[in-house]
Amino acid sequence: EDKVVQSPLSLVVHEGDTVTLNCSYEVTNFRSLLWYKQEKKAPTFLFMLTSSGIEKKSGRLSSILDKKELFSILNITATQTGDSAVYLCAVYYSGGSNYKLTFGKGTLLTVNP
Amino acid sequence: DTEVTQTPKHLVMGMTNKKSLKCEQHMGHRAMYWYKQKAKKPPELMFVYSYEKLSINESVPSRFSPECPNSSLLNLHLHALQPEDSALYLCASSQDRAGTYNEQFFGPGTRLTVL
Numbered sequence: 001e002d003k004v005v006q007s008p009l010s011l012v013v014h015e016g017d018t019v020t021l022n023c024s025y026e027v028t029n030f031r032s033l034l035w036y037k038q039e040k041k042a043p044t045f046l047f048m049l050t051s052s053g054i055e056k057k058s059g060r061l062s063s064i065l066d067k068k069e070l071f072s073i074l075n076i077t078a079t080q081t082g083d084s085a086v087y088l089c090a091v092y093y094s095g096g097s098n099y100k101l102t103f104g105k106g107t108l109l110t111v112n113p
Numbered sequence: 114d115t116e117v118t119q120t121p122k123h124l125v126m127g128m129t130n131k132k133s134l135k136c137e138q139h140m141g142h143r144a145m146y147w148y149k150q151k152a153k154k155p156p157e158l159m160f161v162y163s164y165e166k167l168s169i170n171e172s173v174p175s176r177f178s179p180e181c182p183n184s185s186l187l188n189l190h191l192h193a194l195q196p197e198d199s200a201l202y203l204c205a206s207s208q209d210r211a212g213t214y215n216e217q218f219f220g221p222g223t224r225l226t227v228l
Contacts (some may be wrong), residue, residue, distance in 0.1 A: 009115075016173055034216065034217070041221050041222055042203055042219035042220055042221050043156070043219050045216055045217070045219075053183050088156075090155075094203055099161075100169075101146075101158065102153060102158075103157075105154070105155055106155055
């Protein structure tokens with residue numbers, strides 16, 4: 001059973017479009033939610049969210065968390081071809097004495113010129 | 114230094130070979146992780162070391178053997194692998210395992226091919 005579900009699984013847009021990527025989760029003892037961008041190699045960190053309703057922003061990217069409804073969104077405005085990548089959502093939570101980071105399947109974003 | 118390095122970048126090995134993957138960070142992080150990532154799939158956690166002690170082993174076969182010689186280094190020893198073990202192996206580190214601030218920094222990965 002998937003604990004972290006991302007949607008859509010893939011998305012094709014044109015440069016300049018705005019996109020919204022979704023991540024919903026179902027875990028106990030939630031600690032934080034992280035967004036990563038993965039191009040051809042390792043994931044690179046974008047945001048970490050721990051509190052509801054506080055928007056994190058970095059340039060054209062922004063993200064917000066809703067801990068009541070158990071989801072997060074990642075917005076990208078004025079998309080560029082360099083934004084083409086897989087965007088991964090991961091949830092950090094504790095289960096018993098262990099802490100786990102579980103990834104969603106990712107959203108493949110393709111930005112066409 | 115805010116980088117996690119991994120060597121080698123690529124590795125091709127036969128099923129009878131013994132090889133090791135290496136990971137290094139100098140950010141003072143006390144938690145280090147090994148992930149396995151197959152094509153078009155998200156990373157899957159294999160092992161977690163916290164303060165140089167193995168704290169999580171996600172039911173990984175014994176042909177994968179992790180080692181943490183010190184707080185900056187993490188190795189993954191490989192022996193008698195199968196072709197289905199071919200994947201991108203990612204190392205990551207974070208300040209600690211249980212703290213609130215637990216952003217994981219990933220290395221570039223080792224692309225492993227088992228023939």
